[in-house]
Amino acid sequence: MNTLFDKIWDSHVVSLIPDGPTQLYIDRLYCHEVTSPQAFDGLRARGIKCFRPEKIFCMPDHNTPTHDQDKPIEDPVSKRQVDSLERNAKEFGLNYFGMMHPKNGIIHVVGPERGLSLPGMTIVCGDSHTSTHGAVGAVAFGIGTSEVEMVLASQCILQQKPKSMRITVDGKLGKGVTAKDIALYLMMKITTSGATGYFIEYAGEAVRNLSMEGRLTLCNLSIEMGARGGFIAPDQVTFDYLKGREYAPKGEEWDKAVEYWKTLKSADDAVFDRELHFDAADIAPMITYGTNPGMGMPIDGTIPVPQCKALDYMGFTSGQSLLGHKIDYVFLGACTNGRIEDFRAFASLVKGHKKAPGVTAWLVPGSWMVDAQIREEGLDKVLEEAGFEIRQPGCSACLAMNDDKIPAGKYSVSTSNRNFEGRQGPGSRTLLASPLTAAAAAITGEVTDPRKFL
Amino acid sequence: MKQKFDIIESSCIPLPLENVDTDQIIPARFLKAVTRDEKFFGDNLFRDWRYKPDGSLNKDFVLNDPRYSGEILVAGKNFGSGSSREHAAWAIAGYGFRVVISSYFADIHRNNELNNFVLPVVVSEEFLAELFGSIEKDPATRVRVDVGAKTVTNLATGRTENFPLGEYKQYCLMNALDDIDYLLQQKSKIEDYEKKSK
Numbered sequence: 001m002n003t004l005f006d007k008i009w010d011s012h013v014v015s016l017i018p019d020g021p022t023q024l025y026i027d028r029l030y031c032h033e034v035t036s037p038q039a040f041d042g043l044r045a046r047g048i049k050c051f052r053p054e055k056i057f058c059m060p061d062h063n064t065p066t067h068d069q070d071k072p073i074e075d076p077v078s079k080r081q082v083d084s085l086e087r088n089a090k091e092f093g094l095n096y097f098g099m100m101h102p103k104n105g106i107i108h109v110v111g112p113e114r115g116l117s118l119p120g121m122t123i124v125c126g127d128s129h130t131s132t133h134g135a136v137g138a139v140a141f142g143i144g145t146s147e148v149e150m151v152l153a154s155q156c157i158l159q160q161k162p163k164s165m166r167i168t169v170d171g172k173l174g175k176g177v178t179a180k181d182i183a184l185y186l187m188m189k190i191t192t193s194g195a196t197g198y199f200i201e202y203a204g205e206a207v208r209n210l211s212m213e214g215r216l217t218l219c220n221l222s223i224e225m226g227a228r229g230g231f232i233a234p235d236q237v238t239f240d241y242l243k244g245r246e247y248a249p250k251g252e253e254w255d256k257a258v259e260y261w262k263t264l265k266s267a268d269d270a271v272f273d274r275e276l277h278f279d280a281a282d283i284a285p286m287i288t289y290g291t292n293p294g295m296g297m298p299i300d301g302t303i304p305v306p307q308c309k310a311l312d313y314m315g316f317t318s319g320q321s322l323l324g325h326k327i328d329y330v331f332l333g334a335c336t337n338g339r340i341e342d343f344r345a346f347a348s349l350v351k352g353h354k355k356a357p358g359v360t361a362w363l364v365p366g367s368w369m370v371d372a373q374i375r376e377e378g379l380d381k382v383l384e385e386a387g388f389e390i391r392q393p394g395c396s397a398c399l400a401m402n403d404d405k406i407p408a409g410k411y412s413v414s415t416s417n418r419n420f421e422g423r424q425g426p427g428s429r430t431l432l433a434s435p436l437t438a439a440a441a442a443i444t445g446e447v448t449d450p451r452k453f454l
Numbered sequence: 455m456k457q458k459f460d461i462i463e464s465s466c467i468p469l470p471l472e473n474v475d476t477d478q479i480i481p482a483r484f485l486k487a488v489t490r491d492e493k494f495f496g497d498n499l500f501r502d503w504r505y506k507p508d509g510s511l512n513k514d515f516v517l518n519d520p521r522y523s524g525e526i527l528v529a530g531k532n533f534g535s536g537s538s539r540e541h542a543a544w545a546i547a548g549y550g551f552r553v554v555i556s557s558y559f560a561d562i563h564r565n566n567e568l569n570n571f572v573l574p575v576v577v578s579e580e581f582l583a584e585l586f587g588s589i590e591k592d593p594a595t596r597v598r599v600d601v602g603a604k605t606v607t608n609l610a611t612g613r614t615e616n617f618p619l620g621e622y623k624q625y626c627l628m629n630a631l632d633d634i635d636y637l638l639q640q641k642s643k644i645e646d647y648e649k650k651s652k
Binding site: 418 | 471473475477478481482483485486487488489490502507531532535536537538539540541543558560561562565566569570620621622623632633634636637638640641643644647648651
């Protein structure tokens with residue numbers, strides 16, 4: 001007890017159902033176009049309104065093309081889904097940032113960068129990567145469409161309280177090792193179901209030293225360990241990041257908020273249901289070789305599992321090294337690695353080099369705000385000079401609901417979050433890695449240790 | 455679809471794979487529907503395992519094996535991991551399954567099944583292994599799930615286990631009520647909470 005998770009959760013309990021779930025109050029609901037239409041249909045079928053429309057923010061991101069967003073979407077089925085979100089937001093009086101709106105982007109990139117996700121909040125969205133928002137010190141988790149409907153109808157959700165887990169990563173990260181590598185390392189260690197039933201608090205020197213972008217990446221991947229969510233207690237990094245953001249409190253309200261946020265931490269004697277400790281020095285740049293994100297290894301390692309369905313799908317053999325393996329695509333982006341720091345890392349590595357011939361690279365900013373920052377910092381020039389083009393924001397090739405599909409049999413080094421069979425397009429083969437490792441692959445045309453260039 | 459649960463007795467369809475993620479249950483390209491059309495999702499359940507890239511039936515996949523049928527899907531550990539898409543639960547319901555048996559479910563998917571009146575039954579590794587064995591020996595093996603007693607029985611061996619199900623959800627399932635019906639009755643409590651926490 002006495003964990004930060006308990007504090008935030010318990011302060012949002014509206015009621016407890018005997019031998020049942022908790023009725024939990026939700027401060028922020030995000031809706032995207034894929035998992036919300038049937039929830040709005042549900043409200044209409046029941047003849048009810050949205051209970052607290054001002055707490056709900058909607059934006060399309062999954063279907064949006066990454067080019068020509070000023071023109072109507074070509075795929076009529078995608079267009080219908082995006083249009084239906086706009087119609088529903090209007091009908092129910094919700095905040096809506098449509099395509100080409102300066103505040104549009106991937107919902108998990110936009111929420112924190114606009115100051116909509118704040119410490120101490122409960123945050124949900126019909127999307128498993130809602131865990132991302134935990135980086136600001138919030139309890140944030142993905143839900144299904146029926147649960148979206150619950151929140152639309154009552155601003156509450158019925159949930160069993162998860163167990164608590166603390167993952168402490170002590171020490172300092174080595175050269176070329178990023179937040180993405182920490183997460184892939186943790187998945188390798190505890191598997192993709194290792195944290196099922198738990199909410200994770202990340203702690204330790206290596207976590208504290210992460211920037212807010214790095215923290216967002218780490219928390220984003222909590223679901224890939226099976227956890228509903230993961231969060232980091234707010235600290236000066238959090239406050240500095242949020243200060244001045246559009247929807248963050250201002251003036252006296254800000255001071256009051258920070259005062260409260262400073263109390264948001266686990267007690268020194270807090271007891272967690274499970275505690276895990278890792279040493280940052282043991283973590284190398286990581287890459288995945290299989291068809292779930294737990295099937296990862298250090299980039300200079302050899303495939304540690306026996307021949308299996310996953311390796312057959314990937315066209316790999318047990319014991320093989322991936323270094324030097326030819327790749328066809330590189331994808332930088334997604335709610336995992338589509339932030340400014342990810343573009344800075346990618347640009348810093350490719351600077352002075354050229355994209356390898358035969359590699360198709362998709363660089364997709366997580367939002368228009370990230371896009372503007374890329375241009376402000378002149379990263380666009382560096383990237384163009386090296387032969388890369390920046391596309392328009394959206395989820396893109398992470399799950400290939402738009403046109404950005406990796407063809408069957410092709411290899412893609414991707415900064416996204418899932419290497420499931422067919423995730424990036426039917427038959428696609430995904431190698432998950434950090435922006436640095438993706439950059440190294442993009443200029444060499446093969447799996448390459450990014451430390452060679454640092 | 456809201457329907458009352460009591461006792462379900464059926465033969466099973468076995469899927470002895472671990473970590474079956476929701477991208478396999480229903481691939482992302484089928485998520486563009488804007489209605490809850492269970493038949494559409496059911497028709498595309500396990501689409502890329504059921505059909506070959508050229509659109510022909512993959513005869514090796516269990517859903518295409520005429521020896522197996524029934525309302526119960528039996529799956530390996532960590533079923534439903536990955537994406538939160540409720541479409542996966544709609545696809546399972548749309549295909550005609552009412553129960554999924556596994557030794558471990560991913561959290562979000564488990565809730566999604568319950569919210570769609572598909573019952574996730576968590577059994578021990580031993581129960582699961584024995585059940586896979588029974589089905590392999592006799593594809594007509596029947597399983598009985600009693601929601602009132604919270605028990606599951608492999609009728610080939612007689613082995614019975616209790617499965618976890620809170621009283622609240624049990625009541626909802628047996629009376630075809632959903633969480634929204636409940637929450638809509640709680641408005642005054644919610645408003646009290648909002649006043650108190652300002």
